[in-house]
Amino acid sequence: MTIYESDLPGVGKKYEVELENGERLVIVTHNTGKREVYTKANENADSEKAFEASDRLARKIGTILEGAYFQPVQTDRVETMLSDNTFIEWYSVTKDAEIAGQSIGDARIRERVGVSIIAIQRDDELITPPTPDTVIEPGDTLVVVGDREDCIEFEKLLGDDSEA
Structure with missing residues (x-):
């Protein structure tokens, strides 16, 4: 997936995301926070406006798309990308880990x-930040936070039951 970013002086930024088909x-983010979303049949086609959203609504839509409210696939791991290769991931610990x-x-x-463990959810308790003495x-x-390869290695410490 390729994302093209360009400045729109006096307006904000434009992002074009190449889709698989x-x-x-096309997403235009205005300096005011307003977002406009367009679709294009191809790189050279004219854009057709799909919808417009306020900053608050756009952020809510973004969290839904990210999976913060619902993950359609049952998994013991949730993943959030911070940058091109840095992730925050959630892993369950089994008794066999x-x-x-x-x-x-x-x-x-x-x-x-x-990887670094940045928090532990234990029943209704959130331990953040955990110390080196935390069991x-x-x-x-x-x-945990780490790059993709480190997270894959971390999964091995948890055993096969924790892999998504």
């Missing part, structure tokens, strides 16, 4: 695989 989605029962410091997760327990949901 050759069509393009290699790191279950170990403290974060003893597990040496950052040194071994390169990882079965049933915990770990929120």
